[in-house]
Amino acid sequence: MNVNEVSVNGSANGVSCESGTKSAGKRSNGLCNPVKDNSSYGSYEMVEEIATYLLERTRIRPRCGIICGSGLGCLADQLTDVDSFDYDAIPHFPVSTVAGHRGRLVFGRLGGVPVVCMQGRFHYYEGYSLAKCSMPVRVMRLVGCTHLIATNAAGAINSRFRVGDIMLIRDHVNLMGFAGNCPLLGPNDDRFGPRFLGMAKAYEPALLAVAKGAARQMPGMDDLLHEGVYCCVGGPNFETVAEGRLMALLGVDAIGMSTVHEIITARHCGMTCFAFSLITNMCTMSYDEEEEHCHETFVDVGRQLEGRICELVARVVASIGESCSETPLAK
Ligand SMILES: O=P(O)(O)O[C@@H]1C[C@H](O)[C@@H](CO)O1
Numbered sequence: 001m002n003v004n005e006v007s008v009n010g011s012a013n014g015v016s017c018e019s020g021t022k023s024a025g026k027r028s029n030g031l032c033n034p035v036k037d038n039s040s041y042g043s044y045e046m047v048e049e050i051a052t053y054l055l056e057r058t059r060i061r062p063r064c065g066i067i068c069g070s071g072l073g074c075l076a077d078q079l080t081d082v083d084s085f086d087y088d089a090i091p092h093f094p095v096s097t098v099a100g101h102r103g104r105l106v107f108g109r110l111g112g113v114p115v116v117c118m119q120g121r122f123h124y125y126e127g128y129s130l131a132k133c134s135m136p137v138r139v140m141r142l143v144g145c146t147h148l149i150a151t152n153a154a155g156a157i158n159s160r161f162r163v164g165d166i167m168l169i170r171d172h173v174n175l176m177g178f179a180g181n182c183p184l185l186g187p188n189d190d191r192f193g194p195r196f197l198g199m200a201k202a203y204e205p206a207l208l209a210v211a212k213g214a215a216r217q218m219p220g221m222d223d224l225l226h227e228g229v230y231c232c233v234g235g236p237n238f239e240t241v242a243e244g245r246l247m248a249l250l251g252v253d254a255i256g257m258s259t260v261h262e263i264i265t266a267r268h269c270g271m272t273c274f275a276f277s278l279i280t281n282m283c284t285m286s287y288d289e290e291e292e293h294c295h296e297t298f299v300d301v302g303r304q305l306e307g308r309i310c311e312l313v314a315r316v317v318a319s320i321g322e323s324c325s326e327t328p329l330a331k
Pocket of ligand 1: 068069070071098121123151152153154235256257258259294295298
């Protein structure tokens with residue numbers, strides 16, 4: 001059996017307290033010592049229990065999961081018919097520790113399409129394993145999502161990009177994977193997906209085409225839009241000049257601290273993926289440049305582009321809604 005065949009019927013009872021998380025009625029600070037953290041965090045039963053907990057408390061049956069990046073929480077604010085769950089109220093869920101990441105799961109409708117938004121994500125530098133950072137993607141799958149939209153704030157390596165541009169992610173470089181760190185480390189549970197998986201079409205070309213078509217219809221948007229390669233680093237420090245230059249040699253267009261492990265996890269459980277980066281800064285590529293990296297400024301860039309970004313996402317979600325109504329959702 002795999003996730004495409006399984007319907008959620010686990011029980012929300014009998015929740016146990018795991019190290020570095022919180023379970024019903026019991027709390028810790030939600031942080032893990034990465035050394036002690038279990039790389040294969042999130043058994044099928046645990047994820048199923050979280051999904052059941054949520055489905056018992058909302059009538060929304062989402063088709064698409066949306067992860068809001070730094071400063072992009074506005075995406076969740078667009079939803080109607082909302083049921084929201086603070087992360088610290090959901091059994092086994094980690095908690096957000098980064099400014100600009102609100103820390104709640106929001107079920108609702110975007111233009112009529114049922115979706116669930118992570119208003120705040122988990123990052124490796126917060127002390128969570130990659131498996132734990134991306135565990136909510138599996139929850140999204142078990143509550144019924146067939147599609148994932150991941151968004152992030154990123155620094156531009158590509159000198160043609162400008163702050164405020166949007167880069168549709170065509171592909172990524174899994175730098176942390178090169179170093180042996182991957183959300184799928186540890187025993188594989190075939191109910192989620194296969195042991196080995198191809199990543200050549202990680203980002204769905206049809207959704208990239210939809211986004212580009214939508215941008216052409218939005219005044220001024222076409223000029224802001226690029227397509228490129230994203231790379232995730234562990235953070236929380238930004239890159240040295242030498243590292244920035246190395247990224248350019250590797251063919252990377254923008255660098256961030258998320259998304260790659262979420263997409264790997266989503267592809268593992270058969271989800272169709274779309275992602276984009278909001279360019280919040282230019283990476284420092286020369287020793288003569290003043291480094292002007294500031295998380296709060298990055299969050300502000302997101303706020304300034306809220307309207308356009310929300311419209312872009314709404315249009316992609318609408319097209320997902322249309323494709324889902326043509327293809328019946330697997331149980
Ligand atoms: O959650 P995302 O990837 O959007 O967050 C980026 C990377 C760091 O967490 C933070 C740096 O300002 O923004």
